[in-house]
Amino acid sequence: MAIQVFGPDAPDAVFAFLDETVSMRGRDHWRWKYRLGSADAGHAFYWQEPDGRIMGFIGMMRTALCAGPQCHPAAWFVDWHVVPGERGVGVGLGLLRKAEAAVGTLLTLQGSADTRKILPRLGWKQSLSPHTWVRPLSARFLGDWAARRAPSWLRGPVRAAAALAGGYLECRRPALPADVALVEVDRFGADYDDVWRARAAEFAPAMARDRTYLNYLCADYPGGGYRLRLVRCGREAAGHLIWRLDTDRRGFARGRIVDLLWPRSRPELAAQLVQSACWQLQEAGADYVECVLSVPDLAAAVRAGRFRCRGPVPLWYHRLPQDVDKPDRWYITFLDCDRAYR
Numbered sequence: 408m409a410i411q412v413f414g415p416d417a418p419d420a421v422f423a424f425l426d427e428t429v430s431m432r433g434r435d436h437w438r439w440k441y442r443l444g445s446a447d448a449g450h451a452f453y454w455q456e457p458d459g460r461i462m463g464f465i466g467m468m469r470t471a472l473c474a475g476p477q478c479h480p481a482a483w484f485v486d487w488h489v490v491p492g493e494r495g496v497g498v499g500l501g502l503l504r505k506a507e508a509a510v511g512t513l514l515t516l517q518g519s520a521d522t523r524k525i526l527p528r529l530g531w532k533q534s535l536s537p538h539t540w541v542r543p544l545s546a547r548f549l550g551d552w553a554a555r556r557a558p559s560w561l562r563g564p565v566r567a568a569a570a571l572a573g574g575y576l577e578c579r580r581p582a583l584p585a586d587v588a589l590v591e592v593d594r595f596g597a598d599y600d601d602v603w604r605a606r607a608a609e610f611a612p613a614m615a616r617d618r619t620y621l622n623y624l625c626a627d628y629p630g631g632g633y634r635l636r637l638v639r640c641g642r643e644a645a646g647h648l649i650w651r652l653d654t655d656r657r658g659f660a661r662g663r664i665v666d667l668l669w670p671r672s673r674p675e676l677a678a679q680l681v682q683s684a685c686w687q688l689q690e691a692g693a694d695y696v697e698c699v700l701s702v703p704d705l706a707a708a709v710r711a712g713r714f715r716c717r718g719p720v721p722l723w724y725h726r727l728p729q730d731v732d733k734p735d736r737w738y739i740t741f742l743d744c745d746r747a748y749r
Contacts, residue, residue, distance in 0.1 A: 410505050413451035413466070415443045421453050424461040428488045439629050441466055449509050451486070454498050463489035465502040470620060472512065472728070472737065474612040479728045480511040481614070487515075487522065503529070507725055514724045514734065516699075526723050534722040536701040536735030540714040542685060544578060548659050548694035578689045581682040589636040589648060589683060594618075594626035599637075602644050609671040612731060613738035616647075616668055625649055625665070634687070638669055638680065645670050650684045652691050662688030664698040666740050667705065677708035685712060702738050 413421060415438070422434050437443070441450040451466035466486035472479040484506050489495040507513050515522070516537065527533070543549040583589070595618035603617045625633035632653065638646035646668040655661040664684045669676045685696050699720055700706060724734050 409455050410452050411455055412449055413441055413453055420459060420461050424464060429486050435629050452502055452505050454502060463498040463502050465506050467506055471615040472612055473607045473615060474731055482510040482513055484513055484515050512724060512727055516722055517720050531723050531725050534735040535719040537699055537720045537722050539699050539717040539720055540709045541717050542696045542714040544689050545694040578685045580686045581679050583679055586641050588639045590639055592635050592637055594622045606646060606668050610738040614740050616740055648680050648684055650688060652693055659694040660692050662693030662696040677704055678711045681708045681712045701735055
């Protein structure tokens with residue numbers, strides 16, 4: 408079997424395969440995404456024939472599941488592509504089995520139609536707990552959203568009605584408690600690991616959000632775009648809020664609440680921080696705000712913030728550590744999926 412670890416000395420043909428079959432992101436993006444040159448190897452694998460042809464690729468973004476005092480290795484597989492043809496199935500299966508063996512728990516969100524067809528046959532399980540939630544911020548977005556769901560003869564009046572509803576969509580600046588502040592940072596410092604350990608004990612089982620992981624995924628992302636805020640309660644850091652603004656396929660400015668962590672002993676903060684993110688994104692020009700989440704704490708917070716549930720995002724997983732709850736009970740960060748599925 409010609410499966411190789413994707414490392415810094417990988418041939419140019421692998422990078423060309425990724426740009427041609429996944430997305431034209433360029434070598435710097437792939438080096439960042441799969442942490443080429445880092446101490447921990449095995450973030451991705453490729454299949455190369457003796458004649459040098461690349462037949463397939465699978466890439467993972469490693470993380471960890473923190474359950475009490477224990478941390479279990481886990482990873483999202485976020486790129487899985489093979490050349491079309493008779494051999495594609497065998498190549499794809501070989502790469503998936505290699506990735507499964509490399510980590511404790513392997514997960515993926517949604518996936519292509521082929522992926523959703525294949526995974527159940529291989530013994531993978533599915534959870535439908537994660538959902539996409541959306542809050543319109545502009546009449547332009549609301550009108551487009553409503554018109555696409557209306558009969559053609561009603562689309563003009565629907566757009567006009569949406570324009571009149573613009574004032575209702577406005578997000579007001581929230582009044583945070585006197586002892587709570589949001590502090591913008593370029594990256595998270597070494598002391599943030601203490602904050603994470605405190606929050607991990609409250610939210611367990613939870614997917615890792617230590618400073619190394621957050622800085623890798625957000626602060627070091629090629630091209631930037633992420634906005635990092637420390638949540639301070641009094642003089643102490645107590646959590647974080649991360650959001651970004653980009654452009655979707657229809658040309659709308661899409662705001663994304665990427666991640667949120669707060670002291671769980673103060674449940675009212677969740678809705679207030681969601682509202683703060685919406686206000687900041689509105690000020691930055693967002694037409695709407697989107698987030699993917701599964702835990703009840705955040706579902707209640709976004710519902711209070713006038714978000715609407717768009718629908719489930721299937722979460723697939725292949726195995727779990729002994730005595731660990733199913734992933735739909737984890738406090739998961741979906742921030743890596745900002746690049747994986749767009």
